[in-house]
Amino acid sequence: MFELSPTDWMAIEVTLKLAIYTTLILLVIATPIAWWLANGRAPGGLRTAVQALVALPLVLPPTVLGFYLLVLLGPAGPVGSTLESWGLNHLAFTFQGILIASVIYSLPFAVQPLQQAFANLGRRPTEIAGSLGAGRMDRFFTVILPMSRGGFIVAATLAFAHTLGEFGVILMLGGAIPGETQVLSILIYDHAEAMDFASAHRLSLGLLIFAFVVLFVVYAINRRFDTVRL
Amino acid sequence: MSDGLRIQARLERPGFALDVDTAIPLEGVTALFGRSGCGKTTLLRIIAGLEHPPGAELHFGNTVWQSGKTFVPLHRRRVGLVFQESTLLPHLSVRGNLLYGYKRTPEPLRRLHLDEVADLLGIDELLERRAEALSGGQRQRVALGRALLTSPDLLLLDEPLNALDTQTKREIMPFLARLSEETGIPTLLVTHAPDEVERLAHRVAFMHQGRLERLEPLREALARADSPLFRDEGAVSVLQGELGPPDEHGLHPFGPPEARYRVPTTPGATNGAGNQARLRIDARDVSLALTAPEDVSILNILPVTIESRDEAPGHHGPARVLVTCRQDDGQTLMAELTRLSTERLRLKPGTRAHALVKSVAFLD
Numbered sequence: 001m002f003e004l005s006p007t008d009w010m011a012i013e014v015t016l017k018l019a020i021y022t023t024l025i026l027l028v029i030a031t032p033i034a035w036w037l038a039n040g041r042a043p044g045g046l047r048t049a050v051q052a053l054v055a056l057p058l059v060l061p062p063t064v065l066g067f068y069l070l071v072l073l074g075p076a077g078p079v080g081s082t083l084e085s086w087g088l089n090h091l092a093f094t095f096q097g098i099l100i101a102s103v104i105y106s107l108p109f110a111v112q113p114l115q116q117a118f119a120n121l122g123r124r125p126t127e128i129a130g131s132l133g134a135g136r137m138d139r140f141f142t143v144i145l146p147m148s149r150g151g152f153i154v155a156a157t158l159a160f161a162h163t164l165g166e167f168g169v170i171l172m173l174g175g176a177i178p179g180e181t182q183v184l185s186i187l188i189y190d191h192a193e194a195m196d197f198a199s200a201h202r203l204s205l206g207l208l209i210f211a212f213v214v215l216f217v218v219y220a221i222n223r224r225f226d227t228v229r230l
Numbered sequence: 231m232s233d234g235l236r237i238q239a240r241l242e243r244p245g246f247a248l249d250v251d252t253a254i255p256l257e258g259v260t261a262l263f264g265r266s267g268c269g270k271t272t273l274l275r276i277i278a279g280l281e282h283p284p285g286a287e288l289h290f291g292n293t294v295w296q297s298g299k300t301f302v303p304l305h306r307r308r309v310g311l312v313f314q315e316s317t318l319l320p321h322l323s324v325r326g327n328l329l330y331g332y333k334r335t336p337e338p339l340r341r342l343h344l345d346e347v348a349d350l351l352g353i354d355e356l357l358e359r360r361a362e363a364l365s366g367g368q369r370q371r372v373a374l375g376r377a378l379l380t381s382p383d384l385l386l387l388d389e390p391l392n393a394l395d396t397q398t399k400r401e402i403m404p405f406l407a408r409l410s411e412e413t414g415i416p417t418l419l420v421t422h423a424p425d426e427v428e429r430l431a432h433r434v435a436f437m438h439q440g441r442l443e444r445l446e447p448l449r450e451a452l453a454r455a456d457s458p459l460f461r462d463e464g465a466v467s468v469l470q471g472e473l474g475p476p477d478e479h480g481l482h483p484f485g486p487p488e489a490r491y492r493v494p495t496t497p498g499a500t501n502g503a504g505n506q507a508r509l510r511i512d513a514r515d516v517s518l519a520l521t522a523p524e525d526v527s528i529l530n531i532l533p534v535t536i537e538s539r540d541e542a543p544g545h546h547g548p549a550r551v552l553v554t555c556r557q558d559d560g561q562t563l564m565a566e567l568t569r570l571s572t573e574r575l576r577l578k579p580g581t582r583a584h585a586l587v588k589s590v591a592f593l594d
Contacts (some may be wrong), residue, residue, distance in 0.1 A: 069399040124317055127280055130304035131311035132331030133381055142330075 008203060010179045011187040014095070018183060019163040022102040025160045025230070026110040029103065034114035035144075039123055055112075057105045066172025068099050073173070098174040102163045109158040117151020118144070150198050150221060157218045161211055232257040235416075239276050239286035248283075248440040252554050256291060256384070256416040260425040260445075263458065264437035270420045273437070274386050277418065278306040278311060284298035290383065308339075310377030310385045310415070314392040316369040324372055325357040331380035338405055342413060343379040350412060351375045351405055363430035371405060378413060385410070391426060392553060406430055422458040428452070428468050428510060429593050433506035434459070434495070453562040455540035455552045464544055465552050465564040468593065473507040481529075489559035491530045493590055508593035513542075513552060513587040516565035522584045530587040533558055536577050542566050553577060555585055563587075 004012075033120035036042070037051055057065060073091035074080045080090030091097035125147060129139045145152065167185040174181030176190060184203055232508065234255040241248040248269040254260050262270040275281040277288065279302065288296040295302045318327050328344060346372035348354040351371045356364060364372065370390055377385060390406070391399045396561075407430055410417045418429060427434055427448065434444045436458050451457050452468050460466070472496070481492040484507065491509065522531055534555035542550035551572050553565045563585055577583065 099591075124313065125319060127278075127304070128311060128313075128317045128319070129330070131278065131309055132376065133305050133308075134330075134336035135305050138334075143319060147319070 001110040004202065005199070007178055008199070011182050011184050011203075014179065015164060015185075018099060018102055018166075019160045021099055021228070022106055022157050022159045023110075025099075025103050026106060027156060029174050030107060030110035030114055030155060030159075033107075034111045035118050037111070038115045038118035038121075040125060043167045053109045060110050061103065062166070062168025063172055065105060066101065069097070069104070069169070071099065071108075072136040073097050074155055093175050093177060093181060095174075095180050098165070098183075101169045101173050104219055105166060105169050106159045107160045109162045110155040113151045113154040113158065114148070117148035117154075153221050154218055154219065157214055157221075161214045161218075164207065164211065180195050233289070234286070234291070235277065236289040237273070237277065239273075239283050239285075239288070240562055241272060241276070241281065241283040246272075246440060248276075250442045251441075252435070252442050252445060254418070254435065254445065255433070259417045259419055259430050261409045261431035261434045262418060262420045262437055263422065263424075263427055263434050263447075263448040265422055268437045270387055270437045274388055274418060274420050274441070277308055277384075278386055279307050283592040300410075302447075307554070308380065308383045310380055310382035312370070312373050312377050312387045312390045315392075316366070317367055317373055318364070318376075320361055321356070321363060324353065324359050324361060324364070327372055328353075328357070328376050328379055332374055335380045336451045338398060339381055342378050344379065347375045347378050350378075350408065357387035361389040361446070365398070366394050367401050370394065370402060374405070374409070378409070380417070382415060385415050386420075388420045389422070390419075391421075391423070391530075403429055408459055420463070423462055427459060428466065453554070455538065455543070455554055457565070460513075460543040460552075461507040465542070465566060467511045467513065467516075467561075467563045469509045469511065469557075469561050469563070470507070471507065471559075472503055487557050489532055489557040489561065491532070491587070491590065493530075493592075495592065509590045510593050511563065511590050513564035515590075516563060517586040517588070518553065518555070518565050518567060518571075518575065518577065518583045519586060520581075520583055523586070526586065528586045528588055530590070532563070532585045534563060534583055536579055536583060537562075538579055539572060539577060555583070557585075 022066060033054065035049070037054075039045060040047065056096045070092055071077050072079050075084060075090040075092065077090070080092065084090055091100065123146065125143050126139050129143045165185060166183065167189070170181060170183055170186060176182040176186045184207055188200050188207075191197070191203070234237070236252050236253045238251045239248065246267070250269075250273055262273060264270050272281060276283060276286060282296075286296050288294075290307070293302075294300050295307060303407075311467075318324075319330065320332065328347070331346065332340065332483070348357065351374060351377055353368065353371050356368060356372065361369070361372070391402060394402065409415070413559055419426070421427060430453060431448050432450045433445065433447045436443045438458070448468075451459055452466070455465065469485065474483040476482050476495075477492075480494060484491040484493050484494055493509070518534075534557055537554040537556050540552050540554070541548065542552040551567055551569045553567055553572060555565060556562045557563050565585060575583070
């Protein structure tokens with residue numbers, strides 16, 4: 001029953017690669033955004049606008065996001081055509097393309113737990129560290145990071161897990177090129193369409209168990225850090 | 231250090247405006263005193279570099295901290311910060327906290343070291359504990375030690391005793407009092423508690439509605455009847471003098487012969503006999519008599535000269551009067567009386583009288 005085909009393995013590899021890269025990129029991008037949202041001194045209107053923008057992928061149909069990214073990154077789009085004029089390839093139907101899409105799509109899942117963690121932390125610890133001679137980067141690695149560890153773990157796990165479940169955006173932008181853009185969720189859809197229910201079931205069950213384990217771990221960590229904080 | 235700490239800053243927030251132009255001497259302890267919302271914490275934050283009001287000018291001695299486009303960030307100003315709530319880094323031990331700033335201080339600038347600071351603050355026993363396992367008073371001492379270990383050029387204390395209970399406050403006061411004296415680091419103390427000012431400060435900056443109204447030595451601030459220090463808890467006098475060895479009744483002489491008190495001491499209240507000490511006398515514990523009474527239980531009866539009569543601070547209306555007296559050694563003694571009594575005794579500036587001091591307390 002759990003014999004996987006080479007196509008299945010390739011999809012698993014693409015999926016994991018996509019999820020890992022997305023998570024790493026998101027941790028880098030989401031951290032400053034979350035800090036700014038939690039502690040920044042920008043006027044309230046601008047902050048609210050950015051907050052809404054970040055949360056947009058939560059409510060938008062994935063096809064809408066995928067459609068605009070296809071237009072933007074494709075050969076006729078502003079980004080795609082610029083890349084082509086530089087002698088590079090446009091990004092539609094490429095791994096890089098779906099990576100960009102994943103990062104945008106999972107952004108709220110990384111930003112929100114971090115923002116929560118930073119808001120709980122407040123400005124005081126960084127002010128203190130600054131008065132003790134620590135510069136910005138120093139402060140981040142020796143104070144903010146260890147004190148918001150829980151937030152980072154939750155953000156990374158949610159970004160990773162959410163990327164695993166991505167479907168609509170990738171279908172619009174990436175299609176289903178094996179080894180390039182065919183991720184698990186797409187492959188399951190293909191299996192089901194081809195009436196290969198056994199294969200679809202194998203992958204689906206695997207994903208289901210994996211997702212449950214991931215969420216279980218996140219909530220367990222969350223609870224531990226909550227009790228520590230109280 | 232020329233001109234001390236020069237500050238010129240304006241800051242507008244909804245419902246609040248700060249406008250300060252002053253120079254604070256860089257020696258001893260300067261208290262920033264005022265009610266909550268008067269801007270004292272904001273001023274402290276500007277000095278620390280935690281606020282960046284455009285157009286402000288900030289000079290620390292010969293060093294520019296803020297001027298035009300120059301802005302020295304907090305971590306390069308070499309200031310020690312202690313806030314009212316616990317700010318120990320919870321993921322580090324006490325030792326880790328203490329050394330956080332020490333490790334980041336360039337070696338040639340390190341003047342204070344772990345052993346002496348731990349000793350000064352009485353925290354040697356706590357070094358291996360987790361920050362979260364400490365009591366409130368211990369945390370504040372560690373926070374002080376951590377700031378000291380950066381060998382700062384300036385110590386900024388924002389109501390460091392405010393969150394502590396009375397007992398703990400009493401425990402920490404002596405450490406704070408010794409701090410600036412033993413380390414020589416100029417200190418700014420933000421507070422709204424008159425007793426902290428009397429106990430710790432050498433001079434006071436009075437702040438009111440975003441302005442620094444007056445900067446004067448503590449002695450002068452305690453010698454005028456309209457001092458903001460007296461506004462909430464009534465007038466007090468703080469007398470400086472030498473404490474002698476106890477007589478056969480267990481009473482210590484305090485002050486020169488022409489203004490001599492005899493006071494009982496409690497163990498630990500002073501550093502022992504033969505030392506400089508400070509007495510705090512509540513104006514409400516002082517009565518005046520035109521002739522020296524013979525048969526009263528009050529021990530301390532001193533000749534004084536009336537200097538002035540003012541309305542008593544607080545909310546007593548016109549019924550109570552604050553009489554400023556000069557002791558024969560030149561120190562000021564305040565007495566709060568009813569208006570009726572002052573009129574009956576015909577107390578006027580220049581009148582000679584006897585002050586009956588009912589109770590005294592040591593400050594150090």
